[in-house]
Amino acid sequence: MKPALIVHGDAWEIEEESHVERVAGVRAAAEAGWALLTAGGSALDAVERAVALMEDNPVLNAGVGSALNREGEIELDAIIMDGRTLALGAVAAVRGITNPVKLARLIMEDAVHSLLVGEGARRFAELKGMRLCAQAELTVSREVERFRRLQERASYHPTGQLSPDPMDTVGAVALDSAGNVAAATSTGGVHFKMPGRVGDSPLVGSGAYADNLAGAAATTGHGESIMRVVLAKTATDAAERGMSAQEAAEYAIRVLHERTGGFGGIIVVDPHGRVGYAYNTPQMAIAWVGEDGSIHAEIAQQAAGKDV
Numbered sequence: 001m002k003p004a005l006i007v008h009g010d011a012w013e014i015e016e017e018s019h020v021e022r023v024a025g026v027r028a029a030a031e032a033g034w035a036l037l038t039a040g041g042s043a044l045d046a047v048e049r050a051v052a053l054m055e056d057n058p059v060l061n062a063g064v065g066s067a068l069n070r071e072g073e074i075e076l077d078a079i080i081m082d083g084r085t086l087a088l089g090a091v092a093a094v095r096g097i098t099n100p101v102k103l104a105r106l107i108m109e110d111a112v113h114s115l116l117v118g119e120g121a122r123r124f125a126e127l128k129g130m131r132l133c134a135q136a137e138l139t140v141s142r143e144v145e146r147f148r149r150l151q152e153r154a155s156y157h158p159t160g161q162l163s164p165d166p167m168d169t170v171g172a173v174a175l176d177s178a179g180n181v182a183a184a185t186s187t188g189g190v191h192f193k194m195p196g197r198v199g200d201s202p203l204v205g206s207g208a209y210a211d212n213l214a215g216a217a218a219t220t221g222h223g224e225s226i227m228r229v230v231l232a233k234t235a236t237d238a239a240e241r242g243m244s245a246q247e248a249a250e251y252a253i254r255v256l257h258e259r260t261g262g263f264g265g266i267i268v269v270d271p272h273g274r275v276g277y278a279y280n281t282p283q284m285a286i287a288w289v290g291e292d293g294s295i296h297a298e299i300a301q302q303a304a305g306k307d308v
Protein backbone atom coordinates (compact mmCIF):
# COMPACT_ATOMS: atom_id res chain seq x y z
CA MET A 1 0.00 0.00 0.00
CA LYS A 2 1.19 3.55 -0.75
CA PRO A 3 1.79 5.39 2.53
CA ALA A 4 0.16 8.74 3.31
CA LEU A 5 0.86 11.47 5.84
CA ILE A 6 -0.51 14.85 6.87
CA VAL A 7 0.55 17.00 9.83
CA HIS A 8 -0.57 20.32 11.28
CA GLY A 9 0.99 22.96 13.48
CA ASP A 10 -2.10 24.83 14.63
CA ALA A 11 -5.28 26.32 13.26
CA TRP A 12 -6.18 29.80 14.50
CA GLU A 13 -5.26 33.34 13.56
CA ILE A 14 -1.57 32.62 13.22
CA GLU A 15 0.82 35.42 14.13
CA GLU A 16 2.32 36.80 10.94
CA GLU A 17 5.86 36.88 12.28
CA SER A 18 5.78 33.13 12.93
CA HIS A 19 4.59 32.09 9.45
CA VAL A 20 7.96 31.27 7.90
CA GLU A 21 9.23 29.31 10.90
CA ARG A 22 5.92 27.57 11.32
CA VAL A 23 5.81 26.41 7.70
CA ALA A 24 9.40 25.21 8.07
CA GLY A 25 8.38 23.38 11.26
CA VAL A 26 5.46 21.49 9.75
CA ARG A 27 7.51 20.72 6.64
CA ALA A 28 10.36 19.27 8.72
CA ALA A 29 7.87 17.17 10.68
CA ALA A 30 6.26 15.85 7.49
CA GLU A 31 9.68 15.10 5.99
CA ALA A 32 10.76 13.16 9.07
CA GLY A 33 7.54 11.13 9.21
CA TRP A 34 7.63 10.51 5.47
CA ALA A 35 11.26 9.31 5.57
CA LEU A 36 10.19 6.65 8.07
CA LEU A 37 7.16 5.61 6.06
CA THR A 38 9.02 5.30 2.77
CA ALA A 39 11.66 3.18 4.49
CA GLY A 40 8.89 0.75 5.45
CA GLY A 41 8.37 2.16 8.95
CA SER A 42 5.03 2.05 10.76
CA ALA A 43 2.39 4.77 10.81
CA LEU A 44 2.73 4.76 14.59
CA ASP A 45 6.46 5.53 14.46
CA ALA A 46 5.87 8.16 11.77
CA VAL A 47 3.27 10.13 13.73
CA GLU A 48 5.33 9.89 16.91
CA ARG A 49 8.44 11.15 15.12
CA ALA A 50 6.56 14.00 13.39
CA VAL A 51 4.86 15.17 16.57
CA ALA A 52 8.04 14.86 18.68
CA LEU A 53 9.86 17.11 16.21
CA MET A 54 7.10 19.70 16.49
CA GLU A 55 7.27 19.43 20.29
CA ASP A 56 10.97 20.27 20.04
CA ASN A 57 10.18 23.32 17.91
CA PRO A 58 9.90 26.41 20.16
CA VAL A 59 7.62 28.19 17.68
CA LEU A 60 4.82 25.69 18.26
CA ASN A 61 2.68 25.31 21.38
CA ALA A 62 3.67 21.77 22.33
CA GLY A 63 6.63 20.57 24.37
CA VAL A 64 9.20 23.39 24.22
CA GLY A 65 7.40 26.70 23.61
CA SER A 66 4.15 25.71 25.32
CA ALA A 67 1.59 28.14 26.70
CA LEU A 68 1.65 29.06 30.39
CA ASN A 69 -1.42 28.57 32.55
CA ARG A 70 -2.86 31.29 34.84
CA GLU A 71 -0.28 30.43 37.50
CA GLY A 72 2.61 30.61 35.06
CA GLU A 73 3.01 26.83 34.89
CA ILE A 74 3.27 24.61 31.83
CA GLU A 75 1.01 21.54 31.81
CA LEU A 76 1.11 19.35 28.73
CA ASP A 77 -1.37 17.00 27.04
CA ALA A 78 -0.75 14.37 24.35
CA ILE A 79 -2.18 11.21 22.83
CA ILE A 80 -1.09 8.53 20.37
CA MET A 81 -3.33 5.85 18.89
CA ASP A 82 -2.68 2.72 16.85
CA GLY A 83 -5.38 2.01 14.26
CA ARG A 84 -4.34 -1.63 13.96
CA THR A 85 -5.27 -2.59 17.52
CA LEU A 86 -7.10 0.53 18.76
CA ALA A 87 -4.47 0.70 21.50
CA LEU A 88 -3.83 4.18 22.82
CA GLY A 89 -1.69 6.05 25.30
CA ALA A 90 -2.35 9.55 26.59
CA VAL A 91 -1.03 12.02 29.15
CA ALA A 92 -2.71 15.09 30.56
CA ALA A 93 -1.55 18.03 32.66
CA VAL A 94 1.94 16.57 32.93
CA ARG A 95 4.83 18.85 33.91
CA GLY A 96 8.54 18.76 33.16
CA ILE A 97 8.60 16.51 30.09
CA THR A 98 9.94 17.70 26.75
CA ASN A 99 8.18 15.07 24.64
CA PRO A 100 4.75 14.14 25.99
CA VAL A 101 3.98 12.15 22.82
CA LYS A 102 6.86 9.81 23.64
CA LEU A 103 5.46 9.37 27.13
CA ALA A 104 2.04 8.65 25.60
CA ARG A 105 3.66 5.96 23.44
CA LEU A 106 5.31 4.38 26.51
CA ILE A 107 1.94 4.32 28.27
CA MET A 108 0.36 2.69 25.22
CA GLU A 109 3.08 0.06 25.09
CA ASP A 110 2.90 -0.64 28.81
CA ALA A 111 -0.73 -1.59 28.14
CA VAL A 112 -1.90 -1.46 31.76
CA HIS A 113 -3.53 1.97 31.62
CA SER A 114 -4.35 4.30 28.75
CA LEU A 115 -4.37 7.80 30.27
CA LEU A 116 -2.13 9.10 33.05
CA VAL A 117 -2.35 12.62 34.44
CA GLY A 118 -0.25 15.08 36.41
CA GLU A 119 2.22 13.76 38.94
CA GLY A 120 1.38 10.12 38.17
CA ALA A 121 2.26 10.64 34.52
CA ARG A 122 5.51 12.29 35.49
CA ARG A 123 6.39 9.44 37.84
CA PHE A 124 5.68 6.93 35.10
CA ALA A 125 8.03 8.85 32.81
CA GLU A 126 10.74 8.66 35.43
CA LEU A 127 10.11 4.96 35.94
CA LYS A 128 10.56 4.40 32.21
CA GLY A 129 13.84 6.31 32.19
CA MET A 130 12.59 9.40 30.42
CA ARG A 131 14.51 12.56 31.13
CA LEU A 132 12.60 14.99 33.31
CA CYS A 133 13.26 18.68 32.81
CA ALA A 134 12.79 21.96 34.62
CA GLN A 135 9.97 24.19 33.42
CA ALA A 136 12.60 26.69 32.24
CA GLU A 137 13.57 24.25 29.49
CA LEU A 138 10.03 24.37 28.08
CA THR A 139 9.58 28.12 28.48
CA VAL A 140 10.11 30.66 25.72
CA SER A 141 10.07 34.46 26.08
CA ARG A 142 7.13 34.80 23.66
CA GLU A 143 4.91 32.88 26.07
CA VAL A 144 6.22 34.67 29.16
CA GLU A 145 5.36 37.99 27.51
CA ARG A 146 1.92 36.73 26.55
CA PHE A 147 1.37 35.50 30.10
CA ARG A 148 2.32 38.90 31.55
CA ARG A 149 0.02 40.66 29.10
CA LEU A 150 -2.91 38.40 29.97
CA GLN A 151 -2.15 38.75 33.68
CA GLU A 152 -2.80 42.47 33.39
CA ARG A 153 -6.32 41.65 32.26
CA ALA A 154 -7.36 40.22 35.61
CA SER A 155 -10.66 38.83 34.37
CA TYR A 156 -9.21 37.17 31.25
CA HIS A 157 -10.24 33.59 30.59
CA PRO A 158 -9.69 31.70 27.34
CA THR A 159 -13.19 31.58 25.86
CA GLY A 160 -12.45 30.01 22.51
CA GLN A 161 -13.44 33.13 20.62
CA LEU A 162 -11.03 34.22 17.90
CA SER A 163 -8.39 36.47 19.43
CA PRO A 164 -4.85 37.62 18.72
CA ASP A 165 -3.65 34.94 21.12
CA PRO A 166 -3.72 31.84 18.99
CA MET A 167 -4.42 28.46 20.48
CA ASP A 168 -2.08 25.81 19.25
CA THR A 169 -1.71 22.10 19.05
CA VAL A 170 0.37 19.91 16.80
CA GLY A 171 -0.81 16.68 15.24
CA ALA A 172 -0.08 14.02 12.65
CA VAL A 173 -1.98 11.20 10.99
CA ALA A 174 -0.52 8.54 8.71
CA LEU A 175 -1.12 5.34 6.78
CA ASP A 176 1.78 2.94 6.31
CA SER A 177 2.58 0.43 3.60
CA ALA A 178 1.04 -2.37 5.67
CA GLY A 179 -2.30 -0.52 5.64
CA ASN A 180 -2.15 0.54 9.28
CA VAL A 181 -3.18 4.03 10.37
CA ALA A 182 -2.13 6.04 13.43
CA ALA A 183 -2.77 9.47 14.93
CA ALA A 184 -0.95 11.64 17.47
CA THR A 185 -1.59 15.03 19.04
CA SER A 186 0.37 17.17 21.52
CA THR A 187 -0.28 20.57 23.09
CA GLY A 188 0.43 23.02 25.86
CA GLY A 189 -3.31 23.73 25.78
CA VAL A 190 -4.97 27.12 25.76
CA HIS A 191 -3.17 30.18 27.14
CA PHE A 192 -3.93 31.23 30.69
CA LYS A 193 -5.97 28.09 31.37
CA MET A 194 -6.78 27.10 34.92
CA PRO A 195 -4.29 24.72 36.54
CA GLY A 196 -5.49 21.18 35.90
CA ARG A 197 -7.51 22.19 32.86
CA VAL A 198 -7.43 19.49 30.19
CA GLY A 199 -8.75 20.13 26.70
CA ASP A 200 -9.71 17.82 23.89
CA SER A 201 -6.18 16.96 22.79
CA PRO A 202 -5.40 13.93 25.01
CA LEU A 203 -8.98 12.64 24.96
CA VAL A 204 -9.51 9.66 22.70
CA GLY A 205 -11.99 10.46 19.95
CA SER A 206 -11.78 14.19 20.58
CA GLY A 207 -8.10 15.08 20.06
CA ALA A 208 -7.29 12.05 17.93
CA TYR A 209 -8.66 8.74 16.74
CA ALA A 210 -7.26 5.92 14.61
CA ASP A 211 -8.95 2.77 13.35
CA ASN A 212 -7.74 0.81 10.33
CA LEU A 213 -11.36 0.32 9.27
CA ALA A 214 -12.11 4.04 9.31
CA GLY A 215 -8.88 6.06 8.99
CA ALA A 216 -7.27 8.46 11.42
CA ALA A 217 -7.86 12.04 12.50
CA ALA A 218 -6.18 14.64 14.74
CA THR A 219 -7.74 17.92 15.83
CA THR A 220 -6.85 21.38 17.04
CA GLY A 221 -8.86 24.33 18.29
CA HIS A 222 -11.07 25.18 21.24
CA GLY A 223 -10.95 22.05 23.39
CA GLU A 224 -14.16 22.73 25.31
CA SER A 225 -16.04 22.83 21.98
CA ILE A 226 -14.19 19.97 20.29
CA MET A 227 -14.81 17.49 23.08
CA ARG A 228 -18.57 18.13 22.91
CA VAL A 229 -18.73 16.71 19.40
CA VAL A 230 -15.92 14.14 19.81
CA LEU A 231 -14.46 15.70 16.70
CA ALA A 232 -11.83 13.17 15.59
CA LYS A 233 -14.26 10.25 15.91
CA THR A 234 -16.94 12.24 14.14
CA ALA A 235 -14.56 12.45 11.17
CA THR A 236 -13.43 8.82 11.20
CA ASP A 237 -17.03 7.63 11.55
CA ALA A 238 -17.85 9.68 8.46
CA ALA A 239 -14.90 8.13 6.60
CA GLU A 240 -16.08 4.70 7.63
CA ARG A 241 -19.47 5.50 6.14
CA GLY A 242 -17.71 6.14 2.82
CA MET A 243 -16.67 9.79 2.80
CA SER A 244 -13.20 10.64 1.50
CA ALA A 245 -10.72 12.10 3.97
CA GLN A 246 -11.44 15.60 2.68
CA GLU A 247 -15.22 15.16 2.86
CA ALA A 248 -14.94 13.72 6.37
CA ALA A 249 -12.75 16.62 7.52
CA GLU A 250 -15.18 19.19 6.16
CA TYR A 251 -18.15 17.33 7.60
CA ALA A 252 -16.58 17.19 11.08
CA ILE A 253 -15.78 20.92 11.09
CA ARG A 254 -19.35 21.65 9.98
CA VAL A 255 -20.65 19.61 12.91
CA LEU A 256 -18.30 21.48 15.28
CA HIS A 257 -19.47 24.83 13.98
CA GLU A 258 -23.18 24.07 13.76
CA ARG A 259 -23.50 22.23 17.06
CA THR A 260 -21.18 24.26 19.29
CA GLY A 261 -20.26 27.46 17.46
CA GLY A 262 -16.65 26.57 18.30
CA PHE A 263 -13.52 26.99 16.20
CA GLY A 264 -11.01 24.37 15.18
CA GLY A 265 -9.22 22.38 12.54
CA ILE A 266 -8.74 18.73 11.66
CA ILE A 267 -6.47 16.51 9.58
CA VAL A 268 -7.69 13.15 8.29
CA VAL A 269 -6.30 10.14 6.43
CA ASP A 270 -8.78 7.57 5.15
CA PRO A 271 -8.11 3.82 4.74
CA HIS A 272 -7.46 4.36 1.00
CA GLY A 273 -4.57 6.71 1.78
CA ARG A 274 -6.29 9.94 0.82
CA VAL A 275 -5.55 12.89 3.09
CA GLY A 276 -7.70 15.93 3.84
CA TYR A 277 -8.04 18.84 6.22
CA ALA A 278 -10.57 21.49 7.13
CA TYR A 279 -10.83 24.36 9.58
CA ASN A 280 -13.22 27.17 10.43
CA THR A 281 -10.47 29.32 11.94
CA PRO A 282 -8.91 31.99 9.73
CA GLN A 283 -5.78 29.90 9.10
CA MET A 284 -4.19 26.50 9.56
CA ALA A 285 -0.53 25.49 9.37
CA ILE A 286 -0.37 22.29 7.40
CA ALA A 287 1.99 19.93 5.58
CA TRP A 288 1.11 16.84 3.57
CA VAL A 289 2.70 14.49 1.10
CA GLY A 290 1.29 14.74 -2.41
CA GLU A 291 0.68 11.98 -4.94
CA ASP A 292 4.19 12.39 -6.35
CA GLY A 293 5.81 12.13 -2.92
CA SER A 294 6.61 15.84 -2.70
CA ILE A 295 5.85 17.71 0.51
CA HIS A 296 3.49 20.68 0.47
CA ALA A 297 3.64 22.99 3.46
CA GLU A 298 1.73 26.21 3.96
CA ILE A 299 -0.31 28.45 6.18
CA ALA A 300 -3.67 27.73 4.60
CA GLN A 301 -6.04 30.71 4.56
CA GLN A 302 -9.82 30.94 4.56
CA ALA A 303 -12.60 29.23 6.35
CA ALA A 304 -12.96 25.98 4.44
CA GLY A 305 -10.58 23.15 3.69
CA LYS A 306 -9.57 22.43 0.16
CA ASP A 307 -8.85 19.34 -1.85
CA VAL A 308 -5.33 18.12 -1.39
Ligand code: ASP
Binds near residue numbers: 167168169198223
Ligand atom coordinates in the same frame (compact mmCIF):
# COMPACT_ATOMS: atom_id res chain seq x y z
N1 ASP B 1 -7.15 21.95 21.48
C1 ASP B 1 -6.22 22.55 22.36
C2 ASP B 1 -6.84 22.69 23.71
O1 ASP B 1 -8.01 23.04 23.81
C3 ASP B 1 -5.72 23.88 21.93
C4 ASP B 1 -5.62 24.05 20.45
O2 ASP B 1 -5.58 23.11 19.70
O3 ASP B 1 -5.56 25.17 19.95
O4 ASP B 1 -6.16 22.51 24.68
